[in-house]
Amino acid sequence: MKRELLDELMGLGVDVVSTPFECQFYGFDVTPLPKETSWVFRGTTPDAVLRPKNTEEVVKIMDFANKHKIPVCPRGGGTSGYYQSVPRSKGIVIETLALNNISELDEKEGIISVSGGVIWSQLDWELKKKGWTLKTYPTSYKSSTVAGWIQTEGLGVGSLAFGSIKKLIKEIEVVLPSGEVVWVPNEGLVETKSGNLKFEDFIKSEGMMGIITSVKLEVRRLPESTATYLLKFKDKNDFALVSSRLAEVSSIFFIEFVNGSYMDLLVQSGYHTPKHSKEEVFAVIRLEGGKSDVGKGEKEIAALLAEHTEIAQLPQEEAEEEYGYRLKYFRIKNAYSSVTPADLSVPLSNLGQYLDKVSRFRFEFAYKGEILTKEQCGLMFFYVLANELSFVRFMSAAPYQMEFILSAMKMGGSPNGGIGLLNTPYVFGLRTQSEREAFIQKKETFDQNWIMNPGKWTDPPFFLRPSIYFSGMKLLEPVCWLVGGIVGRW
Amino acid sequence: MKKYAAIEKQVRKCIQCGSCRVECPTGDDVGWISCSPRAKVLFIRDFLLGRKPTKVKMSEEFARRLFQCTLCGRCGVECITEIDFPEVWFEIRELVQEEGVKLPIVETVSGIIKDTKNVANQPNDDRPNWLKRAKLATDPTKVEKADVVYYVGCMSSFYPQSQSMARAFAQILEASGINFAIMGTSEHCCGFPMISTGKVHEAKELMYHNQEEIKKYGAKTVVATCPACTSMWKKEYPKLSGKPNDFEVMHATQFVLKLMKENKLKLVPPKQEMQVTFHDGCDLGRNGGVYDEPREILKMLPGVVFTEHSESKDISVCCGAGGDLLMTNPEMADRIGQKRAKSLSEVAPVAVTCCPSCKKQLKDAAKHAEVKLDTKDLLEMVADMLEKPEKPEKPEKAEA
Numbered sequence: 001m002k003r004e005l006l007d008e009l010m011g012l013g014v015d016v017v018s019t020p021f022e023c024q025f026y027g028f029d030v031t032p033l034p035k036e037t038s039w040v041f042r043g044t045t046p047d048a049v050l051r052p053k054n055t056e057e058v059v060k061i062m063d064f065a066n067k068h069k070i071p072v073c074p075r076g077g078g079t080s081g082y083y084q085s086v087p088r089s090k091g092i093v094i095e096t097l098a099l100n101n102i103s104e105l106d107e108k109e110g111i112i113s114v115s116g117g118v119i120w121s122q123l124d125w126e127l128k129k130k131g132w133t134l135k136t137y138p139t140s141y142k143s144s145t146v147a148g149w150i151q152t153e154g155l156g157v158g159s160l161a162f163g164s165i166k167k168l169i170k171e172i173e174v175v176l177p178s179g180e181v182v183w184v185p186n187e188g189l190v191e192t193k194s195g196n197l198k199f200e201d202f203i204k205s206e207g208m209m210g211i212i213t214s215v216k217l218e219v220r221r222l223p224e225s226t227a228t229y230l231l232k233f234k235d236k237n238d239f240a241l242v243s244s245r246l247a248e249v250s251s252i253f254f255i256e257f258v259n260g261s262y263m264d265l266l267v268q269s270g271y272h273t274p275k276h277s278k279e280e281v282f283a284v285i286r287l288e289g290g291k292s293d294v295g296k297g298e299k300e301i302a303a304l305l306a307e308h309t310e311i312a313q314l315p316q317e318e319a320e321e322e323y324g325y326r327l328k329y330f331r332i333k334n335a336y337s338s339v340t341p342a343d344l345s346v347p348l349s350n351l352g353q354y355l356d357k358v359s360r361f362r363f364e365f366a367y368k369g370e371i372l373t374k375e376q377c378g379l380m381f382f383y384v385l386a387n388e389l390s391f392v393r394f395m396s397a398a399p400y401q402m403e404f405i406l407s408a409m410k411m412g413g414s415p416n417g418g419i420g421l422l423n424t425p426y427v428f429g430l431r432t433q434s435e436r437e438a439f440i441q442k443k444e445t446f447d448q449n450w451i452m453n454p455g456k457w458t459d460p461p462f463f464l465r466p467s468i469y470f471s472g473m474k475l476l477e478p479v480c481w482l483v484g485g486i487v488g489r490w
Numbered sequence: 491m492k493k494y495a496a497i498e499k500q501v502r503k504c505i506q507c508g509s510c511r512v513e514c515p516t517g518d519d520v521g522w523i524s525c526s527p528r529a530k531v532l533f534i535r536d537f538l539l540g541r542k543p544t545k546v547k548m549s550e551e552f553a554r555r556l557f558q559c560t561l562c563g564r565c566g567v568e569c570i571t572e573i574d575f576p577e578v579w580f581e582i583r584e585l586v587q588e589e590g591v592k593l594p595i596v597e598t599v600s601g602i603i604k605d606t607k608n609v610a611n612q613p614n615d616d617r618p619n620w621l622k623r624a625k626l627a628t629d630p631t632k633v634e635k636a637d638v639v640y641y642v643g644c645m646s647s648f649y650p651q652s653q654s655m656a657r658a659f660a661q662i663l664e665a666s667g668i669n670f671a672i673m674g675t676s677e678h679c680c681g682f683p684m685i686s687t688g689k690v691h692e693a694k695e696l697m698y699h700n701q702e703e704i705k706k707y708g709a710k711t712v713v714a715t716c717p718a719c720t721s722m723w724k725k726e727y728p729k730l731s732g733k734p735n736d737f738e739v740m741h742a743t744q745f746v747l748k749l750m751k752e753n754k755l756k757l758v759p760p761k762q763e764m765q766v767t768f769h770d771g772c773d774l775g776r777n778g779g780v781y782d783e784p785r786e787i788l789k790m791l792p793g794v795v796f797t798e799h800s801e802s803k804d805i806s807v808c809c810g811a812g813g814d815l816l817m818t819n820p821e822m823a824d825r826i827g828q829k830r831a832k833s834l835s836e837v838a839p840v841a842v843t844c845c846p847s848c849k850k851q852l853k854d855a856a857k858h859a860e861v862k863l864d865t866k867d868l869l870e871m872v873a874d875m876l877e878k879p880e881k882p883e884k885p886e887k888a889e890a
Contacts, residue, residue: 021551025529030506119512143508333503333571
């Protein structure tokens with residue numbers, strides 16, 4: 001950015017930094033990439049970073065960006081993992097964390113109004129002081145923002161009970177790329193200067209349609225009763241067999257499961273685990289709700305356990321401990337150098353079939369799963385090859401990730417966490433052609449200068465275009481399987 | 491072994507999730523990610539493990555951000571891969587020193603300690619001056635052999651707002667009949683501020699002196715009122731010298747609780763009931779693991795009504811004084827202190843601490859924030875309740 005533009009930006013009266021030292025840290029999110037890829041992902045370091053404190057300041061920035069056609073990349077906690085919040089063409093990063101106002105809770109309606117940059121854990125902390133809590137939250141609860149998760153249509157802890165975050169939003173305030181501010185209700189159309197918009201236009205927009213500055217969100221009173229279980233299954237098939245039934249248990253709130261290899265990694269990381277073999281699967285189950293509902297759920301689980309005597313119930317303390325670790329599943333990183341997981345979801349009805357298929361891969365992996373809804377299961381695979389500190393190993397791991405995801409897509413699944421930049425090759429599995437076209441058309445209408453978060457799946461770099469990416473991976477694949485066969489063991 | 495292998499092992503664990511950022515007191519104050527643990531770890535990872543052409547160079551900008559940290563250890567509680575914070579911060583500060591990046595303020599602070607042997611920039615001969623108002627029957631600086639040595643530390647020796655803490659503890663020790671000694675002018679800074687600035691060699695010099703001096707007393711127990719001094723004696727000295735202590739090291743609250751449980755202290759309830767909350771100092775609580783003892787004492791004190799603050803124990807919020815921040819970035823330290831003081835004042839009119847730095851900091855911050863909060867040291871509360879020996883009645887004055 002030219003000096004005079006930077007000077008103008010500084011004059012907006014919004015907190016800003018523009019030194020290379022400060023800006024360098026905004027060129028990353030949680031996904032570690034080898035340094036060697038920096039020649040491909042050029043332009044990821046912004047020219048300036050701004051921290052607006054209110055909607056008016058966001059409008060000022062958007063007006064400036066429009067006037068000078070400068071790209072704007074919104075960033076909340078920077079936890080997305082697919083470079084949604086990392087710029088592709090330098091320009092401006094708007095860090096939303098100073099949009100952190102939490103307004104009064106409407107106890108009658110069970111709705112709280114918050115600014116878009118509020119962190120989930122901080123919101124929950126404030127709610128708990130009043131005897132309330134969140135209905136659902138991401139596993140990045142400690143660092144991700146309300147607006148950030150909305151824009152990837154988040155599913156996470158509690159979504160099994162309450163559905164995706166989309167269902168829990170009443171209304172959002174958005175600063176459009178033009179600088180116009182609109183309140184968008186969950187249902188119906190809203191008129192703007194450039195045309196009509198609806199809630200769905202923002203829900204998976206990943207910062208490409210505007211900046212969400214305020215949110216009205218449904219919350220709940222702290223549950224009257226809870227119950228936590230840790231169950232041990234002989235193998236993945238045994239778990240898959242009862243997974244749908246578990247998801248239907250009364251007052252079910254959360255189900256997470258891991259395989260024995262994941263437990264091995266925990267042991268290597270210095271944690272205590274129950275005795276296990278590699279094949280066994282362990283599931284943490286959490287019920288939350290009114291006393292009678294939880295009681296009913298407990299009876300249903302007791303009946304299931306009586307019917308399936310091969311399932312072992314582990315002590316209550318261990319169950320509580322494991323549930324307490326639900327946000328710390330990356331603690332296995334103590335065991336090896338890097339974690340670049342394959343993060344995906346499959347239909348719950350195909351879980352057993354999918355796990356069967358991937359178990360035939362010729363390298364060892366660990367996995368952690370979460371039943372996200374009554375129909376959908378999230379899975380995260382960890383494999384030893386993925387090491388961003390070694391370009392060769394990192395690249396060798398890419399086809400493995402591809403195998404996990406493509407296998408899931410063949411069974412009706414998809415990658416998790418949105419598209420952003422890095423999931424661009426899988427875009428066809430995440431949006432139908434008509435959805436993609438409609439989105440691009442909308443973007444062209446409402447973001448005529450194409451300033452909002454450009455360079456992501458809508459206009460990706462050459463090598464991330466699906467056809468190019470998959471051709472490259474196919475060429476790499478034989479070498480990678482060989483490398484994986486040799487060094488792909490824990 | 492590679493030079494910085496220990497740091498490498500820790501920073502490799504980081505997954506850049508940013509969980510450390512939200513509750514970081516200095517990160518919150520500065521706002522920019524460069525001040526967050528997340529960015530500092532990323533920078534060091536790229537410095538140590540990066541390869542040309544993108545390997546980052548050590549810089550003064552980084553060092554400035556690195557020292558904008560109270561070493562409170564909250565990042566360690568939040569870290570989802572359980573990186574060994576704040577230990578790794580000490581090591582990174584040492585690395586920065588070894589890489590030759592010198593911040594003037596850091597050099598000034600360490601220079602003062604090197605020259606005067608204390609953080610207060612006072613002649614070290616003034617160290618035992620606080621004793622003058624302690625009204626002790628015996629001068630503990632004159633004791634040659636003792637079961638217990640009270641290591642006073644710089645804060646309680648030199649700063650008026652913290653001297654009362656030293657006096658209180660000395661009075662408690664005397665009231666319990668313990669044979670104790672104080673090193674007086676031969677006591678030097680424990681070295682914690684040196685370690686905090688990454689100057690390990692200089693910290694060792696201070697340690698060697700203190701270890702030599704304390705040997706003379708033949709003590710079984712060394713007690714400190716300052717949690718940072720306690721941590722130095724208990725954890726760092728054995729690590730730096732490679733030799734275990736031949737005495738037990740305790741923080742004063744642990745020692746006083748023992749005395750109370752042994753019924754060695756006779757306490758009289760105060761005239762007025764006192765509503766208090768407790769501020770867990772970072773070095774005693776989160777980094778020292780001492781949570782229960784101060785609370786047990788508070789519950790045993792007559793006439794004290796204790797209310798727990800919601801942000802306590804491992805999620806207690808730093809007062810802003812730690813990690814040399816008060817010396818290197820006093821304004822930031824004050825802003826952080828004001829926030830904590832306000833928050834404590836919402837729970838009770840009195841905040842009790844067990845750390846001379848926290849006490850001084852919260853007192854100053856409450857004043858600057860204009861909040862009604864009195865800060866008391868737990869030992870002072872105990873000392874104030876000690877049964878006073880009956881004074882002989884004064885003869886009535888003859889009527890004129």
